[in-house]
Amino acid sequence: MGGRASNLSDEDIIHRVIAGDVNAFEFLLERYQARVFRIIGRRVPWMDLEEVAHDAFVRAYISLSTYERRGDFESWLTKIAVRACYDYWRERYKRREQPVSSLSEDQLKRLARAAADQSMRSDAGRAASLEARELLAWAMDRLSPEDRAVLELVYLEERPVKEAAELLGWSSVNVKVRAYRSRKKLRAILESLIVEEGGTS
């Protein structure tokens, strides 16, 4: 399928799908699945990644007639993927599911103190990166879905406010205010990890 797909533009494929050729959508799936998996893989736990990616592509298919060549298809699909993640966290938040981290609070505190110590520079390897991600997932899990979404776009991915606003469907002012507040909340969560029980760090 890959060979034939490379000869067709996105517009051609979309035209075929809209005209009723469901199978043509597989060209788009093949072309963009890596990108969509990358976007979603950063935002949702590993175990739910395939399900959210599946949902994003089904949404894209259903709303393909609303695409109408506004901007490029990749941006349009990115928007759908980001919103699918946002909806995933909203659903999860509503159900009050357990935090994503498998580590205990004590372990997390130890990790946080080690990572916060500027003198400890030797832990730059893969294991340290995994631990940092675990820690980040734990901290992000304590934020609301809105805070999480805006923090990821503005601070973690360093996207411009305007782009983040477009992806989330919010106003730029709303994104700016929420981004600032959510970062403050994240810092408070991190502070609670590195501060000892007695109140000293």
Added chain:
Amino acid sequence: MRKRARMIDELEKRLFSAYGAQEGVPQGDRWRESVMGELRRLGPLAIEGNGEAAFGRLAWRFSAAAVFVALILLVYMLSNGFVDYQDLAMQYLANPIDFII
């Protein structure tokens, strides 16, 4: 206090950089087949591709405005009487100098 803020800055920096260093995600044919399976179950979109249906939707979008304009014209014609403008135009073109309404 300043030391604590520095520690939080450092921790935040490390966490943020770990986010960017995520590894690639493998995707399989099985997953793609499951998506395509669902799309086939949903069936073809066949909305925009059907020209007749697209024209129908467009016509309905302007139907209210069309009815409004028709009503205004009807009221205007009823209040001003029916005049055969085509005949008047033909008379004018045949003899523009002697043309009087």
